[in-house]
Amino acid sequence: MATRQVKTYCRFCHAYCPMVATVEDNRLIAVEPDTDNEIYGGYTCVKGRQLVEQTYHPQRLQHSLKRQADGSFETIGTSRALDEIATKLQDILDRHGPRSIASYNGTVSFQNSATHPVAKAWHVALDSPSYYTSITIDQPAKVGIGVARMGYWGGGNHTWRDSNVALIIGNNTLVSHFSIPGGIPSFSPSNALREGRKRGMKIICVDPRRSEVASRADLHLQIKPGQDAVLLAGLIHIILEENLHDAEFCAQHIRNLEPFKASLGRFTPDYVAARTELERDDIIAAARLFAAGPRGTASTGTGPEMGPHPNLVQHLVQSINAICGRHYRAGERLPNAGVLSPLAPRLAQAVPPQPEWLTGVRSRVSEDIGEVTVLTANGPIKEMPTAICADEILMEGPGQIKALICVGGNPLLAWPGQEKAFRALQGLELLVCIDYKLSATAELADYVIGSKLCLERDDLTVLTDIWYEQPYSHYARTVVEAEGDVIEEWELFWELGKRLGLDLSINQQHPLDMTEKPTKYDILARMTTGSRVPLEEIYNRDGGHVYDVPDVIVQPADPATRGHMDLFPAGLADELEAAARDADHGLQLTAGGEYPYLLVSRRMKNTFNSTGPELSFLAAKGTTNPAYINPDDLAALNIADGEIITIRSERGEIPAVAQGSPDIKRGVVSMAHCWGAAPDGSGDDKVREIGANTNRLIDNLDHPEKYSGMARQSAIAVKLCKPG
Ligand SMILES: Nc1nc2c(c(=O)[nH]1)N[C@H]1C(S)=C(S)[C@@H](COP(=O)(O)OP(=O)(O)OC[C@H]3O[C@@H](n4cnc5c(=O)[nH]c(N)nc54)[C@H](O)[C@@H]3O)O[C@H]1N2
Ligand SMILES: Nc1nc2c(c(=O)[nH]1)N[C@H]1C(S)=C(S)[C@@H](COP(=O)(O)OP(=O)(O)OC[C@H]3O[C@@H](n4cnc5c(=O)[nH]c(N)nc54)[C@H](O)[C@@H]3O)O[C@H]1N2
Ligand code: SF4
Numbered sequence: 095m096a097t098r099q100v101k102t103y104c105r106f107c108h109a110y111c112p113m114v115a116t117v118e119d120n121r122l123i124a125v126e127p128d129t130d131n132e133i134y135g136g137y138t139c140v141k142g143r144q145l146v147e148q149t150y151h152p153q154r155l156q157h158s159l160k161r162q163a164d165g166s167f168e169t170i171g172t173s174r175a176l177d178e179i180a181t182k183l184q185d186i187l188d189r190h191g192p193r194s195i196a197s198y199n200g201t202v203s204f205q206n207s208a209t210h211p212v213a214k215a216w217h218v219a220l221d222s223p224s225y226y227t228s229i230t231i232d233q234p235a236k237v238g239i240g241v242a243r244m245g246y247w248g249g250g251n252h253t254w255r256d257s258n259v260a261l262i263i264g265n266n267t268l269v270s271h272f273s274i275p276g277g278i279p280s281f282s283p284s285n286a287l288r289e290g291r292k293r294g295m296k297i298i299c300v301d302p303r304r305s306e307v308a309s310r311a312d313l314h315l316q317i318k319p320g321q322d323a324v325l326l327a328g329l330i331h332i333i334l335e336e337n338l339h340d341a342e343f344c345a346q347h348i349r350n351l352e353p354f355k356a357s358l359g360r361f362t363p364d365y366v367a368a369r370t371e372l373e374r375d376d377i378i379a380a381a382r383l384f385a386a387g388p389r390g391t392a393s394t395g396t397g398p399e400m401g402p403h404p405n406l407v408q409h410l411v412q413s414i415n416a417i418c419g420r421h422y423r424a425g426e427r428l429p430n431a432g433v434l435s436p437l438a439p440r441l442a443q444a445v446p447p448q449p450e451w452l453t454g455v456r457s458r459v460s461e462d463i464g465e466v467t468v469l470t471a472n473g474p475i476k477e478m479p480t481a482i483c484a485d486e487i488l489m490e491g492p493g494q495i496k497a498l499i500c501v502g503g504n505p506l507l508a509w510p511g512q513e514k515a516f517r518a519l520q521g522l523e524l525l526v527c528i529d530y531k532l533s534a535t536a537e538l539a540d541y542v543i544g545s546k547l548c549l550e551r552d553d554l555t556v557l558t559d560i561w562y563e564q565p566y567s568h569y570a571r572t573v574v575e576a577e578g579d580v581i582e583e584w585e586l587f588w589e590l591g592k593r594l595g596l597d598l599s600i601n602q603q604h605p606l607d608m609t610e611k612p613t614k615y616d617i618l619a620r621m622t623t624g625s626r627v628p629l630e631e632i633y634n635r636d637g638g639h640v641y642d643v644p645d646v647i648v649q650p651a652d653p654a655t656r657g658h659m660d661l662f663p664a665g666l667a668d669e670l671e672a673a674a675r676d677a678d679h680g681l682q683l684t685a686g687g688e689y690p691y692l693l694v695s696r697r698m699k700n701t702f703n704s705t706g707p708e709l710s711f712l713a714a715k716g717t718t719n720p721a722y723i724n725p726d727d728l729a730a731l732n733i734a735d736g737e738i739i740t741i742r743s744e745r746g747e748i749p750a751v752a753q754g755s756p757d758i759k760r761g762v763v764s765m766a767h768c769w770g771a772a773p774d775g776s777g778d779d780k781v782r783e784i785g786a787n788t789n790r791l792i793d794n795l796d797h798p799e800k801y802s803g804m805a806r807q808s809a810i811a812v813k814l815c816k817p818g
């Protein structure tokens with residue numbers, strides 16, 4: 095038997111931790127942390143260490159499935175399934191036009207870097223705008239709308255390693271391994287936090303829960319959920335009143351500081367303390383600590399971005415960075431400008447707002463909601479907003495979605511408003527999923543295409559290229575050949591494109607051969623044309639590496655193109671007014687205080703959204719998403735630890751396992767999403783085994799955010815009841 099060791103990286107989540115896989119013949123035997131890696135230093139987490147079990151799990155799909163007339167699934171050859179799917183798509187296309195054909199590319203579609211460029215190329219060739227991803231139910235304000243409205247700084251924001259202070263709002267990177275530059279780096283986050291603290295960095299964490307990050311912060315503001323806009327408005331108010339901002343930077347690069355300041359008048363420390371349930375002195379201390387810098391960043395995670403007024407929250411976060419001048423200036427060296435794309439000049443100037451990013455194809459639900467421009471590694475890309483995809487499926491008329499291709503996502507559990515999502519998925523003429531197991535959504539599909547898993551395919555660190563704080567990259571070659579009749583996600587789009595006679599082109603610039611299937615390397619090469627380090631060099635190196643590329647120095651402004659960031663775009667005054675109104679009256683749909691608790695979302699260590707609960711080591715740590723509640727609240731409600739309760743909102747109810755946790759602020763229920771089953775009640779008696787779905791507690795159209803339609807997926811008013 096030939097045993098070999100192969101350097102690779104984990105793609106269970108987007109932290110891409112380097113691993114050494116032990117392989118016997120074509121069989122994975124073990125994965126271990128790659129302790130030689132200069133960035134990660136051997137960091138991995140409990141999920142990534144289960145890649146062997148995931149690959150060979152009995153529930154793993156090693157082939158594709160087709161639904162039969164009696165509702166059961168039969169195995170079908172993948173190529174034959176693709177033929178049949180293409181025929182059905184052509185028929186739908188002929189009858190309903192291109193917009194009727196949609197794809198939803200979920201979280202795991204991001205973990206295969208070729209998926210999005212090929213999926214987008216397929217949509218462009220089809221002329222179908224119905225391109226959806228999980229980004230628009232995640233943090234659309236952060237990745238597009240905020241920049242479109244305010245503009246950004248061409249030289250970039252301060253990063254973690256160069257910061258003296260970090261204001262971290264609802265982002266728990268120690269568990270989620272997720273942040274944008276400025277937050278705790280996702281790659282070995284515990285080390286990054288330790289190093290930051292060692293060099294004297296101050297950390298302010300805003301979270302209704304004493305999260306893993308909060309418990310290591312210098313100042314934890316245990317805020318009432320959904321009040322981040324009020325807090326940020328208050329912090330900015332203090333900074334401007336006390337003249338702690340960078341007046342020179344503001345004078346040169348910012349527009350509308352005065353009306354912005356005037357609009358914040360009501361957000362005094364006393365008002366903010368009352369609405370956020372924080373101490374007045376802590377709020378003032380946080381404002382002064384952040385403003386003292388001299389370098390630093392404020393950043394958010396999903397907590398506030400899923401809560402009320404996410405566009406406003408994002409605008410205020412960008413504003414607090416801008417007024418404090420938290421940006422690299424001319425002559426300063428950037429820690430990393432990426433290695434996988436050509437180097438664009440970094441200029442010390444404001445790039446003005448991009449109002450055209452807020453226009454584009456409109457949703458049929460509302461003129462106010464439509465394509466969201468997302469700033470990706472390949473430049474701005476337009477996507478339709480997932481929060482209202484179910485309505486686009488259900489609403490009759492021209493453009494109604496009739497076919498959905500679901501890639502590495504699980505809409506039945508993930509989309510806001512589960513009852514509507516369920517009806518929508520069932521109402522489709524054609525639902526195709528590509529997944530490694532029969533997910534809750536795949537159970538509703540007409541065809542399920544078996545997918546490869548990460549160690550069965552090549553990949554490259556495209557997603558994370560500019561998230562690293564050093565010019566790092568890693569090409570992972572296929573570790574073991576997949577055993578069954580399975581394909582990669584991008585292959586699904588290429589194969590369907592070929593059968594439909596489409597010409598696919600990466601970034602609309604690099605055509606793909608549509609006769610003979612390109613290799614993964616071919617696709618990656620087209621995606622990285624002109625990269626600072628040639629792809630071949632990265633491919634030929636064994637493992638991840640920090641590349642010796644010339645320093646990137648921020649260049650002086652170009653007087654011909656320099657602009658201003660706009661602190662007070664149209665509509666902002668109304669948004670501040672609405673946030674204050676919500677704060678004054680609570681977050682309930684109707685008045686009356688019948689729903690006194692606020693349910694917030696969180697991530698759990700042992701699963702990645704709905705990926706993972708079947709893996710034995712992870713399942714041993716829990717097979718449900720408990721409702722974490724402060725023990726004093728449990729006692730007051732006479733609920734025992736571990737008891738099954740009913741959580742009711744104005745939209746629905748779910749069972750849940752109550753778990754006392756002193757980390758949680760009183761009045762708050764903290765619960766992970768993407769658990770449970772269909773909303774038909776069939777899973778309700780199995781809550782200890784499969785958890786419950788928090789999206790049953792909301793309707794996606796209760797508070798649709800302008801532009802993105804983002805639904806309120808956190809800070810949901812609920813009451814806790816004993817069953818019966
Ligand atoms: N282990 C694991 N990792 C994951 C995932 C997973 O399911 N499991 N999911 C992945 C995905 S899809 C994403 S998008 C990222 C997200 O990554 P993060 O944004 O870091 O997500 P969370 O870990 O849920 O952290 C959000 C924090 O916000 C807090 N919060 C909730 N409501 C509010 C509020 O109103 N205000 C404030 N200030 N805070 C609030 C929560 O208590 C929580 O601590 O994580 C990714 N990583
Ligand atoms: N109430 C509420 N709702 C939320 C959130 C919240 O915090 N609260 N969070 C939102 C966020 S941030 C997100 S990103 C979405 C998540 O929404 P989704 O991305 O739709 O959900 P996931 O559970 O991540 O779906 C991943 C799917 O990919 C499959 N999979 C795993 N590995 C592979 C692979 O290698 N290849 C393929 N083809 N499939 C694979 C899994 O089996 C699973 O079915 O949910 C959103 N919904
Ligand atoms: S943090 Fe865990 S799941 Fe994510 S890439 Fe690293 S080992 Fe894999």
Ligand SMILES: [Mo]
Binds near residue numbers: 232
């Ligand atoms: Mo997400």
